Structure formats: structure tokens, C-alpha cells
Amino acid sequence: MSTAQPTTPRASLPAWSAIIPVAVFLVVAGFFAYGLTRDPKALPSTMIDRAMPEFALTRLVPERDALVNEDLVGKVSLVNVFGSWCSSCVLEHPQLTAIAESGEVALYGVDWRDPPGKGADWLARYGDPYLKTGVDSDSRLAIDLGVTGAPETFVVDRGGRIRYKQVGPITPEIWEDTLLPMIRKLEAEPA
Amino acid sequence: MRRLLFIIALALAPAAVAQPAATFTAEVEASAHKLGKSLRCVVCQNQSIEESAAPLAADMRRLVRERLAAGETPDQVMAYMTDRYGNFVRLQPPLQVDTLLLWFGPLILFAAAAWGWLAYLRPAARRDLAPPPLSDTEAAELAARLSSGGKV
Numbered sequence: 001m002s003t004a005q006p007t008t009p010r011a012s013l014p015a016w017s018a019i020i021p022v023a024v025f026l027v028v029a030g031f032f033a034y035g036l037t038r039d040p041k042a043l044p045s046t047m048i049d050r051a052m053p054e055f056a057l058t059r060l061v062p063e064r065d066a067l068v069n070e071d072l073v074g075k076v077s078l079v080n081v082f083g084s085w086c087s088s089c090v091l092e093h094p095q096l097t098a099i100a101e102s103g104e105v106a107l108y109g110v111d112w113r114d115p116p117g118k119g120a121d122w123l124a125r126y127g128d129p130y131l132k133t134g135v136d137s138d139s140r141l142a143i144d145l146g147v148t149g150a151p152e153t154f155v156v157d158r159g160g161r162i163r164y165k166q167v168g169p170i171t172p173e174i175w176e177d178t179l180l181p182m183i184r185k186l187e188a189e190p191a
Numbered sequence: 192m193r194r195l196l197f198i199i200a201l202a203l204a205p206a207a208v209a210q211p212a213a214t215f216t217a218e219v220e221a222s223a224h225k226l227g228k229s230l231r232c233v234v235c236q237n238q239s240i241e242e243s244a245a246p247l248a249a250d251m252r253r254l255v256r257e258r259l260a261a262g263e264t265p266d267q268v269m270a271y272m273t274d275r276y277g278n279f280v281r282l283q284p285p286l287q288v289d290t291l292l293l294w295f296g297p298l299i300l301f302a303a304a305a306w307g308w309l310a311y312l313r314p315a316a317r318r319d320l321a322p323p324p325l326s327d328t329e330a331a332e333l334a335a336r337l338s339s340g341g342k343v
Contacts, residue, residue: 040236046277113246139250146275148233148247 045146045165052079052160053144057134060111061120067108067134073160076186077106078153078179080130081142084114084122086150092169093126099175100129105183109133112142112150155179157186215256223256226265230255230272231282239282 057066072079080096082089100107109130111119119135136142145154148167155164164182166174215223224241230251232243240248240255251272258268272280284290325333 043233043279044277046273046275113250138253139247140254142247143251143254143275146277148276 043146043148043167045162047146047154047162047165050162052154052156052162053141055134055136055141055144057110057136057141060109060123060133060135065132067110067132069160071106071108071132072156073158075106075158076183077108077156078183079108079110079156081110081112081136081145081147081150081152081154082119083112083150084118086112088169089151090126092151093129095170095172095175096129097127098172099170100131104180106131110141111135112147113137113139153179155182155186157189215260219256219259222265223252223259226259226268227252227255229282230269231280233276233280 052069052072054069057068059066071077078099082092096107099105107130109123109132111133114122114135114137116135116137119133123130123133139147145152145162146165151169153166153170154162155166157163163186164179166179170179227241228239230240232238232240232245232248232251234245234247235243238248240251255268255272258271259265263271269281278285284293286294
């Protein structure tokens with residue numbers, strides 16, 4: 001039986017060309033499968049392994065000194081960016097309290113974009129887990145840190161370098177599985 | 192009269208809100224506006240900082256103006272922002288190795304489609320579509336039928 005090749009309109013294209021549309025579809029579908037399952041809010045931080053930027057914060061309450069750069073040298077610390085306007089910070093707060101009570105790491109707070117008094121009221125209401133705090137009222141430090149929202153938490157090593165950025169609230173799982181092992185590892189490193 | 196004053200006050204209110212805290216020269220303002228249009232608001236991600244109402248965008252706008260007023264070029268301010276937020280903060284991605292596909296992908300797809308279309312249309316392909324020439328027996332049969340006047 002002879003094939004009907006001459007009568008097929010696409011006789012000039014080789015048979016394997018039929019897989020081209022399928023291949024194109026698979027490539028496009030692959031990109032979508034990767035792109036659409038990622039969290040668009042989770043951006044890679046450019047600050048990893050860089051020194052904590054120089055900052056000048058104002059006092060949260062008049063009777064306590066504001067957080068300064070020197071506080072972040074000599075030990076591993078967590079710098080938590082929060083605000084009284086931030087609803088996820090309320091969710092995160094019990095975990096921060098637990099972290100402060102565990103004594104594993106020095107916890108500092110940056111009160112971001114809060115009108116005077118608001119941050120202090122918020123801490124008076126929920127409890128203050130921070131060793132020291134400072135107010136970043138005009139986002140200067142937040143922009144230097146590449147912060148896109150609150151809460152965000154930076155792990156700072158003994159040399160004052162940023163080693164990790166946690167975007168969003170610290171959950172008990174994130175603390176146990178990611179942050180605590182990292183802090184213990186960084187504590188063992190020479191400064 | 193009080194009613195009229197109230198209406199006037201109300202009409203002026205948006206202008207009062209829109210006033211920036213510090214004022215900059217028209218030159219800085221124009222340059223900052225142009226630059227701000229190409230800086231992404233990292234909170235509401237598909238707006239530029241000039242269009243966004245997010246508080247962080249307002250702080251970024253002010254920072255851009257301050258740096259321009261201090262004598263930095265728009266390129267330096269852009270570098271300052273990408274240093275902190277990565278290329279993500281640029282609404283127009285730069286041309287570099289990992290963005291080649293982004294920039295030239297459409298061109299490559301267009302070229303591939305054009306190549307396929309032309310290959311399909313080329314004369315050689317159309318010649319293939321023509322039926323093959325008659326074999327010797329077919330030609331002989333055709334000649335016989337024609338010479339018999341169509342009667343077999």
C-alpha cells in the first residue's frame with residue numbers, strides 16, 4: 001500500500017515537526033509552573049553578607065537609649081522590624097516573647113514608620129521583648145535594609161554582618177527549623 | 192458665608208494634603224518624577240513610587256528628591272536603590288546575561304515563526320505538493336484512451 005504523501009498538504013515538513021507545538025507548550029507550561037507557585041512578595045535580599053548599614057534611630061521612650069550600630073557587634077543578634085500599624089506583628093509577638101525568654105539570642109526592635117508614642121503604646125499593651133529599640137520614622141534604615149513590609153527580621157552575626165532575612169512573621173516552625181540552628185552555627189563562628 | 196468658607200476649605204483640602212513636607216526646586220522635582228516613574232513600589236508591586244499611595248513609596252519619593260537635591264545624578268540614585276532592593280526595584284529590567292531571554296525571547300519566537308512560515312511557503316515545498324509525473328504505463332494508457340476518442 002503506497003502512502004498518500006503527495007496529497008498531504010504538509011508533505012514538505014518532516015514528521016518530527018509535529019512535536020514542535022507540544023514542545024513549545026511544555027516550555028511555556030514549565031515557566032508558568034515555576035513562576036505562578038512562587039510568592040511574589042518574597043524577594044531575594046541584596047543585603048546578605050553585607051555589614052549592617054549605619055543608622056541613627058530615635059528613642060522609642062524618652063528614658064531608654066535608642067538602638068545603635070555598636071549594639072550589634074560582638075554577638076549574634078536578631079533585628080526585628082515592626083510597627084504598631086502592622087497586623088502580622090501582633091501574630092508574631094508571642095513568638096518574639098518566647099525567643100526573648102529563651103535567652104538564645106539578643107533581640108532588638110526597629111519601630112518602623114510609627115508616629116511618636118504609638119510604638120511605645122503598642123509595646124506597653126503586648127509586652128516588650130526587645131533588649132533595645134529605636135524608631136525609624138522616615139524609613140531611612142528600612143530603605144537601607146531593603147525592607148518591603150513588616151515584620152521582617154534580620155540575623156546579624158558577631159561581626160555585625162547581615163546573614164539572613166526572614167520576611168513575614170517568625171512562626172514556631174521557622175524559629176525551630178531555620179533561625180535557631182543558624183544562630184547556634186553563627187555563635188560558633190569566630191567574629 | 193460660613194457655608195461658602197466651608198466649601199472653599201473643602202476644595203482646597205486635597206491640595207493641602209498633596210503638599211510635600213519639604214519643597215524642592217522645579218528642576219529636582221521634574222528629575223525625581225521622571226526617575227520615580229521607573230522605580231517600582233516594593234509594596235504594591237506593579238505601581239511606580241510616583242503613582243503609589245503606600246507610605247514606603249512616599250518615603251522613597253522623598254529620599255529620591257533629597258539625593259537629587261544634594262547633587263546626585265539620577266543614575267547614582269538608581270544605583271543606590273538597586274543596591275538595596277536589587278534589580279526588582281527597576282520597572283525596566285536592565286540588559287544583562289540573565290535577562291537576555293526576556294529581552295530577545297519575543298524576537299527569537301518571531302524569527303522562528305517567520306522561518307517556519309517561509310519554509311512552508313517556499314517554491315520547492317509547493318512543487319512537492321504537485322502530483323508525481325505519470326508512469327510509462329499510465330502515459331501509454333492515457334494516449335490510448337485519447338486516441339480512441341474516449342470510447343474504450
